[in-house]
Amino acid sequence: MKKRITLFVFVLLIGLSTATQAQVAVQADTLYTMEGDKIVNGVVLIDNDKIEAVGSASEIKIPTDYETHQASVVTPGLVDAHSVVGLAGIYNRDDDQDQLETSDPIQPELRAIDAYNAREQLVKFVLDKGVTTTHTGHGPGALASGQTMIAKTPYNTVEDALVDSATTVAFTLGSTVGRNFDSPGTSAKGIAMLRQKFIDAQEYLEKRQAEDPDKRPNKNLKMEALADVLNGKLTAMITAQRSNDIMSALRLQEEFGFDMILDGAAEAYLLLDEIKKAGVPVIIHPTMVRTYGDTQNASFTTASKLAEAGIPFAFQSGFESYVPKTRIVLYEAAIATSYGLNREQALYALTKAPAEILGISDRVGSLKEGKDADLVLFDGDPLEYTTHISSVIVDGNVVKEKD
Amino acid sequence: MTRIIRLSLLLIFLLPIMSVAQQTKVFTGAKIIPISGEPIDNGVLVTKGDKIVAVGTEAEVDIPSNAKTFDVTGKVIMPGLVDSHSHIGNxxxxxxxxxxxxxxxxxxxxxPHSETFKKALAGGVTTVNVLPGSGHLMSGQTAYLKLRNADKIEEMLFVDDSQKEVAGGLKMANGTNSIGDPPFPGTRAKSASMVRELFIKAQDYKDKIEQADGDPEKMPTRDVGMDALVEVLNGERIVHYHTHRHYDILTAIRLAEEFGFRIVLHHVSEAWKVADEIAEAEVPASIIVLDAPGGKPEATDIKYKNGAVLEKAGVTVGYHTDASITDTRLFLRSGAFGVRAGMSREAALEALTIENAKMMDLQDRVGTLEAGKDADFVVLSGDPLSVYTKVEQTWVEGIKRFDYSNPKDRKYSTGGYNVFRGSAHNHHGDK
Structure with a gap:
């Protein structure tokens, strides 16, 4: 609520200072709304922070007092389905790396909002590359590394930036966990530890509902977070790359019945039927992920295979331990497109698909009346190497002018 | 007698192989980008054995009658890509x-059997500077390799005898890369001081050899490290200098000028800040495109515009993969990002080929499509700088080393189960 008031005051102030900025029109030679077919010569009208109207130029007349922007191609603001920017900083020194706490392999109680640096250069860099909404927070590397959150990228405090303060608990299966902790040292042990904690959480949840308040256990943050996963208040985002780890993730989901997103999934192409049957969406690894360790068997064609199989999926920038410190979702989608994914599927997996997977499609991910006015303006094919982003609009404000 | 029969049988089997190797091949119908000149629509490329015989328009080039013809209508042919900084080969x-x-x-x-070589071929790379390191002031001697089918490293070198000829350069680094606990330097000034001390020793060693004038009695005690540094001081071995920050770049140039050795600046994240100084020193720059900055403090100021700024300043500029920092399969993409940030198309394509060849003294062998040069080229499905373009074939010295239409090769382009055996490990070490 507080955030809404701040935003309202902010918009009001802008509105008062420059009356024209509140009302913006965007005209595109090709408009991808993600609500049906692309529109040739499309128009988006923006009233303050919301979309007022979307349609073809023949349907929508741009009022003369609207500040008008023109572009070759316009898409919704990109939604990075999984990142660590803001917790992971550009320098890669201990003092700017907050995405992984190694004191305990299971810490679902760690909140992303308590660590997110809204002014982090990498956040502004991905904004510059079209990411208006980022799902970020605790990274891979622990059985349960902590919570994730959803932020709009232009703002300078976490409060102003928030779209969702707690979205998922980030779980990781596979060999990377063993590198960060003495135990689990094996995949099987990791699963055993997670199952025990979920069983503890089930019991905790039951006891917390006891009628006699004296019989209720003391409030425990770790148990609360896992209980929220069991309750469906938080989604389990499980990073699993190898096929055996993917199957372990699906087995856990089946045993405990939580809402789940399969993350990474480098060997998903081996398990398309199983993933589809489980009904879990996939946040696919960056297409250009390095082929070593658990992602050794990654393929440029996995995204197109997911699309073919009809499995909902979205692109992510992921986590990088070295150079470069983040990836760019637009570029990852571009490579998938050159290896079999069609353009509209790629753009969908950068916008509406992640918004739906993350449960924020009422606000972002497509261009529709009443939704947040988040748009990216391109001077050509968004996926082509040599195309520039000419402008980015977030909540009706032009936050980037030129590439 | 049986020996003679065996030998003749062997010859009978070998003859067709030998003739295939010496066969004349003609590629017609493609747009040829020779780099050495303007693109040729509907061009003809003729190779014989491991060399290029002719490149030109249909009108200019005589097509030999006994040649094997390849119709590549609608495709684009350009020289095999030259990567001036890579860590493939394990x-x-x-x-x-x-x-x-x-x-x-x-x-x-x-x-030589590392699948990283196949990965590079899938990206159209045919010549590569493979460097040791990093993390040292001087990590060792690099190797200039041709991506031939080989069982031993000797078969991949540009020289016939690596014991007698210079087969590569020398990898050096400055800035934080080589700073550490003893015996590593703790500061930048100490780094430079240690390098200077070593080169002064090398100068002394070189002087003694020259003064001995062939007299074995007067020769200094042989030191294999000093031997390599003498080659550096003589200008026969080029120093490939890893450097990022603007002041580290200038330090590398200062050391090269003091001792008179030839350098190529590598990575050069902040080259855009000192492009004029680099141009004035007449030092080439081998640069990298990173999708995003950071990952280490020295790479926080890297810009896509590095190539454009260096081109404008008149610097010899090439791109490299630093594989596996960037993916060799997508090497063309680096040039495209240069164009995105203002580089000319011509300079970007040169930066993937001939400019890199110059950085290894290989410009007479590779980097352009010209008669007499090695028959190293790629067949592309379209514009080399488009994301939608595929490397369809990679030819090394007249032999097809990669063919996207063959599933056995294609997997090195797409990746997949057990294609790469984890050898794309980040050589710089995870943090």
Whole structure:
């Protein structure tokens, strides 16, 4: 609520200072709304922070007092389905790396909002590359590394930036966990530890509902977070790359019945039927992920295979331990497109698909009346190497002018 | 008698192979980008054995009658890509026992069967500078490799005898890359001081050899590290200098000028800040495109515009993959990002080919499509700088080394189950 008031005051102030900025029109030679077919010569009208109207130029007349922007191609603001920017900083020194706490392999109680640096250069860099909404927070590397959150990228405090303060608990299966902790040292042990904690959480949840308040256990943050996963208040985002780890993730989901997103999934192409049957969406690894360790068997064609199989999926920038410190979702989608994914599927997996997977499609991910006015303006094919982003609009404000 | 029969049988089997190797091949219908001149629509490329015989328009080039013809209508042909900085081949270099390893050769560690070579071929790379390191002031001797089918490293070198000829350069680094606990330097000034001390020793060694004038009695005690540094001082071995920050770039140039050795600046993240100084020193720059900055403090100021700024300043500029920092399969993409940030198309394509060849003294062998040069080229499905373009074929010295239409090769382009055996490991070490 507080955030809404701040935003309202902010918009009001802008509105008062420059009356024209509140009302913006965007005209595109090709408009991808993600609500049906692309529109040739499309128009988006923006009233303050919301979309007022979307349609073809023949349907929508741009009022003369609207500040008008023109572009070759316009898409919704990109939604990075999984990142660590803001917790992971550009320098890669201990003092700017907050995405992984190694004191305990299971810490679902760690909140992303308590660590997110809204002014982090990498956040502004991905904004510059079209990411208006980022799902970020605790990274891979622990059985349960902590919570994730959803932020709009232009703002300078976490409060102003928030779209969702707690979205998922980030779980990781596979060999990377063993590198960060003495135990689990094996995949099987990791699963055993997670199952025990979920069983503890089930019991905790039951006891917390006891009628006699004296019989209720003391409030425990770790148990609360896992209980929220069991309750469906938080989604389990499980990073699993190898096929055996993917199957372990699906087995856990089946045993405990939580809402789940399969993350990474480098060997998903081996398990398309199983993933589809489980009904879990996939946040696919960056297409250009390095082929070593658990992602050794990654393929440029996995995204197109997911699309073919009809499995909902979205692109992510992921986590990088070295150079470069983040990836760019637009570029990852571009490579998938050159290896079999069609353009509209790629753009969908950068916008509406992640918004739906993350449960924020009422606000972002497509261009529709009443939704947040988040748009990216391109001077050509968004996926082509040599195309520039000419402008980015977030909540009706032009936050980037030129590439 | 049986020996003679065996020998003749062997010859009978070998003859067709030998003639295939010497066969004349003609590629017609493609747009040819020779780099040495303007693109040729509907061009003709003729190769014989391992060399290019002719490149030109249909009108200019005589097509030999006995040639094997390849119709590549609608495709684009350009020279095999030259990567001036890569870590493919699973090689190593200097260890942690010292900061300076002029004696250490990467050729003594490379696996010619490494699938990383196949990965590079899938990206159209045919010539590569493979460097040891990093993390030292001097990580060791680099190797200039041709991506031939090979069982031993000797078959991949540009020289016939690596014991007698210079088969690569020398990898050096400054800035934070080589700073550490002893025996590594703790500061930048100490780094430069250690390099200077070593080169002064090398100058002394070189003087003694010259004064001995062939007299074995007067020769200094042989030191394999010093031998390599003498080659550096003589200008026969080029120093490939890893450097990022603007002041580290200038320090590398200062050291090169003091001792008169030839350098190529590598990575050069902040080249855009000192492009004029680099141009004035007439030092080439081998740069990298990173999708985003950071990952280490020295790479926080890297810009896509680096190539454009250097081109404008008149610097010889090439792109490199630093594989596996960027993916060799997508090497063309680096040039495209240069164009995105203002580089000319011509300079970007040169930066993937001939400019890199110059950085290894190989410009007479590779980097352009010209008669007499090695028959190294790629067949592309379209514009080399488009994301939608595929490397369809990669030819090395007249032999097709990669063919996207063959599933056995295609997997090295797409990746997949058990294609790469984890050898794209980040050589710089995870943090």
């Amino acid at each position: 090689g190593d270099g200097g260890d942690r026992s010292a900061a300076l390893h002029p004696d250490t050769r990467i050729i003594d560690s490379i696996d």
